[in-house]
Amino acid sequence: MGGSEDVLEAAAGSSNDVPNQRPARAPAGPPFDLNNFPFTFEDARDTASSTHIEPDSDPSNSTSYEWDGESITSSITAYREENGRTYHAYSDGSYHYPNDSLELERLDWQFICLKRLFNGRNYFAPWSQERPPKRILDLATGTGMWAIEMAEEFESSMVVGTDLSPIQPEFVPPNAHFYIHDAFISLMLVDCGIRMALGAWEDFETDVARKAFNHLEPGGWFEAQELLPTLGCDDGSMPDDYAPNLLFNDLEDCAKREKRPLDIARTYKQGLINAGFVDVTEQVYKIPINGWAKSKNWKTLGDLWNVNCLDAIQGVAMALLHRARGLKRHQIEVDTTV
DSSP states (O other): OOEEEEEEEEEEOOGGGOOOOOOOOSSSSSSSSSSGGOOOOOOOOOOOOOOOOOSSGGGGOOOOOOOOSSOOOOHHSSSETTTTEEEETTTTTOSSOHHHSHHHHHHHHHHHHHHHTTTTSSSSHHHHHSSSSSSSEEEEEETTTHHHHHHHTTSSSSEEEESSSSSOOOOOOTTEEEOOOHHHHHSOOOOOOSSOOOTTTTIIIIIIIHHHHOOOOOTTEEEEEEEEEEEETTTTOOOTTTHHHHHHHHHHHHHHHOOOOTTTGHHHHHHHHTTOEEEEEEEEEEEEETTTTHHHHHHHHHHHHHHHHHHHHHHHHHHHHHHOOOOOOHHHHTTOOO
């Protein structure tokens, strides 16, 4: 049995239509107004920057990392505490999954699993060192691992990650910037990386695809990598009353009540087409949820993904079952140990 990973790509116009380049720089501020920031996915042609690393004569004087944009106020870090987990305070309640240390470790583990599933790739858009993206926006960046690796790979690009929680690492590449921002209010104009944002959107076409299309310059690329959190079975051996599947069905029902459906990956491809994107392609990846596969590679990946699934169940279920159905913590924990 296994769930599936949906990898979606879309192009707005042709890469031959790329307009004159503008320098990649952070918006002036503070406060930074991301609503007026010209995010694009034009190609950065200047690859002449040196890769030589000059040593600092006094490394002790290195400046510490600071969040770009809004200052980290006490209200932003005063996380909601609920049933033993913590949740974002900025735009409180718009996202139903925790931001505590357990969840951050799981997100990093999930990133490792997905990279292995994708054979080491971070993206599927046609970028390269010869044709790097000029500006990259990672919407709902989480722990920022994808944004950081993209910044390291494309040193000439400016990489921006946004999230509701300031949970990114303290030290990041100089071309990576993180902002506290509410995607559901401003939509960040456009992003090249939606990655595992299930439960974040009410309607993907309206909330993301159309607004991204309207702000992408010709030649720009939009890519989304999303999890479809359902259990599948190729040989038909999964019974209808299989407890984990019943739990997933319950969680999907709760998510829809909260207007944040978990199966939103099903709508991505058509949503992008409806928004006006061209050359839309979709790749679907299966991933075992434990080590049942015969192949050593799939068995290892299944064992890794099993750790992610077991750590995710309580985090995904706790707020949804509590907020949508009024269940108490002890009831939820009994339900999620099926």
